[in-house]
Amino acid sequence: MIHKSDFLVIGGGVAGMSYALRVANSGKGNVVLVCKTTLDEANTTKAQGGIASVTNLKVDNFDKHIADTMIAGDYISDPKAVENVVRNAPEAIQDLVNWGVNFDKKTDGSYDLHREGGHSEFRILHHADDTGNEIQRGLMEAVRQNEHITILENHYAVEIITQHHLGVEVTRRTPNIECYGAYILNPATQKIDTYLSKVTLMATGGCGAVYATTSNPSIATGDGIAMVYRAKGEVEHMEFVQFHPTVLYNPKETRPAFLITEAMRGYGGILRLPNGEEFMQRYDERLSLAPRDIVARAIDHEMKIHGLAHVCLDVTYKDAEETKKHFPHIYEKCLSLGIDITKEYIPVCPSAHYMCGGIKVGLNGESSIKRLYAVGECACTGLHGGNRLASNSLVEAVVYAKAAAEHSIEVCQDYELNLNVPEWDDAGTLSNEERVLITQSMKEVGEIMSNYVGIVRSNLRLKRAWNRLDLLYEETEKLFKQVKATKDICELRNMINVAYLITRQAIERKESRGLHYTISYPLHAND
Numbered sequence: 094m095i096h097k098s099d100f101l102v103i104g105g106g107v108a109g110m111s112y113a114l115r116v117a118n119s120g121k122g123n124v125v126l127v128c129k130t131t132l133d134e135a136n137t138t139k140a141q142g143g144i145a146s147v148t149n150l151k152v153d154n155f156d157k158h159i160a161d162t163m164i165a166g167d168y169i170s171d172p173k174a175v176e177n178v179v180r181n182a183p184e185a186i187q188d189l190v191n192w193g194v195n196f197d198k199k200t201d202g203s204y205d206l207h208r209e210g211g212h213s214e215f216r217i218l219h220h221a222d223d224t225g226n227e228i229q230r231g232l233m234e235a236v237r238q239n240e241h242i243t244i245l246e247n248h249y250a251v252e253i254i255t256q257h258h259l260g261v262e263v264t265r266r267t268p269n270i271e272c273y274g275a276y277i278l279n280p281a282t283q284k285i286d287t288y289l290s291k292v293t294l295m296a297t298g299g300c301g302a303v304y305a306t307t308s309n310p311s312i313a314t315g316d317g318i319a320m321v322y323r324a325k326g327e328v329e330h331m332e333f334v335q336f337h338p339t340v341l342y343n344p345k346e347t348r349p350a351f352l353i354t355e356a357m358r359g360y361g362g363i364l365r366l367p368n369g370e371e372f373m374q375r376y377d378e379r380l381s382l383a384p385r386d387i388v389a390r391a392i393d394h395e396m397k398i399h400g401l402a403h404v405c406l407d408v409t410y411k412d413a414e415e416t417k418k419h420f421p422h423i424y425e426k427c428l429s430l431g432i433d434i435t436k437e438y439i440p441v442c443p444s445a446h447y448m449c450g451g452i453k454v455g456l457n458g459e460s461s462i463k464r465l466y467a468v469g470e471c472a473c474t475g476l477h478g479g480n481r482l483a484s485n486s487l488v489e490a491v492v493y494a495k496a497a498a499e500h501s502i503e504v505c506q507d508y509e510l511n512l513n514v515p516e517w518d519d520a521g522t523l524s525n526e527e528r529v530l531i532t533q534s535m536k537e538v539g540e541i542m543s544n545y546v547g548i549v550r551s552n553l554r555l556k557r558a559w560n561r562l563d564l565l566y567e568e569t570e571k572l573f574k575q576v577k578a579t580k581d582i583c584e585l586r587n588m589i590n591v592a593y594l595i596t597r598q599a600i601e602r603k604e605s606r607g608l609h610y611t612i613s614y615p616l617h618a619n620d
Contacts, residue, residue, distance in 0.1 A: 094279075094286045097510055098125040098243070100501070101274055101288055103250045103317065104296030105132045107225075108469025108490035110232040112294050114192065115498035117241035121505060124242045125288060127277055129249045129297075129580070130312055132233050143219030143356060144189075144228070145212070145484040146182035148204050153214040155179050162485060165211040165384045166478025167607040169330075174475035177456055178485065178492050185491035186218060194231035196220055208359040209483035211384040217356060217484050223422050228487065249278040249580045250316060251285055253293060253465065254514050255324050265325045272324070272465035273511040278580060285517035285578060291508040292464055292501040295321060295452060296494075299470040300591045304445035304547070305539035306347040308340050314584045315591030317471035321452045322590055327461040330450030330473050331591070332599035333608040335481050336548050337446035338388040339364075341439065342403035343430065350444045351426055353406060355483045358382055360419060363407045365438065366395065372404075386480045386608045389443040393548045396442065405438035443548060447486065449477040449608065450598070458497030464508060466497040479607015521577040530572065531581045534565055538588045546596050552613040558596045565589050 099122025102113045109126060117124045147153045158179045163170055190196070196218045197205040207217035220227035236242055254273040257263040263270055274289040300315030301307030322328045339358070340350040358364070358381045364373050376391040377383035383391075392404050408416055413435035417424050420434075427434045452460050452467035454474055460467050469490040476489050545558035566589050573582055604614045 094284070095516065096125065096286060096288045098123050098288065098290050099292065099505060100124045101290035101293045102126045102296060103275060103294065104128070104298060104469065104471070105244075105246075106296060106298055106469060106490070107228055107232060107487055108494050109294065109296035110236050111188070111192075111491050112296065112468060112494040112498050113242050114232070114235055114239060115495060116502055117239050119498070119502045121502050122291070125245060125290070126236065126242055127245045127248050127250055127275075127288075129247070129316070131246045132236070132244070133229060134310060134312060143207055143209075143217040143224045143484050144186065144487040145216055145482070146186045146218060146488055147179070147216055148183060148186070148218065149206060149215065153216055157213050158182075158216065161211055161213050162476070162482045163478070165480050165482035166476075167480060168478065169607060170478030171475025173456060177496075178474075178476050178489050181492045181495075182488045185488050185495070188491060188495070189228060189231065192231050192235045194220075194228050196224075207356040208382075209355040210358060210379070210382045210388065211482045212359075217359070219356065221419065221421055225487065245277070247280045249280075249583065250297070250320065251276045251278055251517070251578055251583050253295075253320050253324050253462075254287070254289075254511075255462065257324065258514060259511075263325050267325060269463060270325055270461070271463045273514055275320075276517045278578065278583070283577075283579075285519055287514055287516050289510045289512070289514060291505045291510060292466070294458075294497060294501070295460070295465065295467040295471055296469045297471045299448045300588075301445045301447075302348060303538055303542050303588045303592045303595070305543040306340075306350055307445040308337050308350050308352045309348075309445070311348050314588050315448070315471075316584070316587045317467065318448075318451050318594070319587035319590035321460060321462065321465070321467065322594060324462060326465070327453040328451065328473070328594055329453045330478075330598070331448070331594040332602050333449035333477070333479050334445060334546075334595060335385055335447040335449055335608055336389040336443040338385055338392055338443050339406055339441040340444040341426065342442045353423060353439060353441055354420070355385070357406065357408060357420060357423065360416075361408065361411055364388070364392070365405045365407050366399065367401065367403075367405055367438070384480060385483065386610070389548055390610055392441075392443055403440040403442040406441050407438050408434055409436055409438070445543075447481055449473070449479070449481050454493075456496060457500035458493045459500065466501060468493045468497050479609070517578075519577055521575055527572065527576060528581065531585050534569060534585055535588060537561070537565060538585075538592050542592050542595070546592070546599060548610065550599060550609070550611040550613075552600070552611070555596055555600050555611075558592075559600065562589060562593050562596060566593065
């Protein structure tokens with residue numbers, strides 16, 4: 094079946110929904126919003142800490158936020174992207190408020206600001222400890238009420254459509270590759286439908302699920318990055334995988350692992366060994382508020398030298414009622430496991446959290462493929478460089494969604510729907526035995542990435558990962574050609590593609606820089 098729209102949005106987090114609202118309200122056409130599960134399961138909902146913006150001008154300013162971002166990114170960040178996000182952040186905050194999002198305020202009406210690792214000032218707006226959930230709630234209500242947006246929940250994007258599907262040979266050297274929409278799996282019919290569009294936005298989120306333990310939901314399989322890479326689009330900085338230093342240690346809950354927000358360290362939480370000994374003074378003068386890459390490596394090192402499964406975060410010396418007020422969800426979660434955080438240490442360990450690289454885009458969110466934009470975690474704007482500064486991602490998504498919307502509204506009238514696109518060939522069958530193969534391969538990807546392409550890497554580990562992934566790739570591509578396309582096998586293909594990109598680009602970076610730390614190159618190349 095063929096469907097037509099002016100704007101096709103793939104992904105339903107803060108990036109996809111804020112873009113959809115802008116283009117829908119422009120009067121320039123209709124919008125189809127595709128979400129692989131339900132709108133409330135996006136990565137956005139897992140963001141506890143908050144969203145960064147300069148709002149307290151008495152002590153803070155744009156130059157400080159820019160400097161903090163560049164330092165955290167190990168000066169790999171694109172200065173233009175940093176300037177763009179930081180200076181437009183206050184307006185993005187106001188847009189969210191206008192859409193119905195609530196941020197905590199003090200009694201005098203000013204925002205109640207948190208401070209997180211790498212920030213020189215208190216500039217994190219939040220809603221208790223479930224800021225992402227509040228942003229998602231506000232945007233979902235606005236999207237559902239918009240008559241120009243058609244929402245397709247539990248629909249799965251299989252591939253974006255380019256000249257390749259018209260019989261043209263497309264390589265990475267092909268000029269003027271264009272996107273004409275996407276092939277989407279309909280859960281009701283189990284058929285893959287054709288969605289033609291003038292403009293397509295990729296907002297599929299991250300890829301934490303390629304690791305055995307992640308703070309991301311299991312749906313974070315890097316779909317958008319993989320689809321664009323297969324379509325010969327540019328993808329960069331995939332070696333920079335951010336591991337959140339503190340997820341709740343719970344072997345029964347690994348995907349997603351429960352996040353212990355960085356704001357808890359900004360609140361005064363102290364990292365300790367289980368015996369109560371502090372250790373961050375051995376690694377950085379900023380102690381527990383050092384940037385995430387430093388803290389994650391410090392914890393990883395302490396766990397290895399002491400043979401520990403976790404370290405601890407201590408807020409027991411803080412006022413108990415104040416702790417419960419600021420972190421109600423963390424308090425309740427830990428209490429459900431028999432841990433009273435006002436009296437006991439919180440067991441924590443690092444976990445795959447955020448992809449700093451992705452689909453390469455310009456200041457308007459344009460990818461290297463014409464008519465295709467990318468926003469949010471699946472995009473590489475250049476803001477994060479070698480390491481994302483805490484709470485910069487949500488504001489980046491809103492700022493770039495606006496830029497992408499304004500640009501695509503301006504140019505969409507120049508595009509026509511390509512009516513020559515063929516429908517998907519859905520030949521093939523899938524047996525229960527083949528499903529077992531897919532499930533097992535997914536586990537293998539997670540184990541390979543966690544064991545060999547984790548917080549600390551080496552040339553030998555990366556080469557071993559490459560070899561294992563190559564075998565999985567060959568097996569999976571062969572299976573994909575034999576069976577009917579399902580969500581499971583498409584996710585597996587995407588996970589292998591993304592794992593390959595992380596590994597390959599890690600091999601190509603012959604230095605330790607930002608989040609890419611390798612014992613084969615222990616110092617910066619220019620040291």
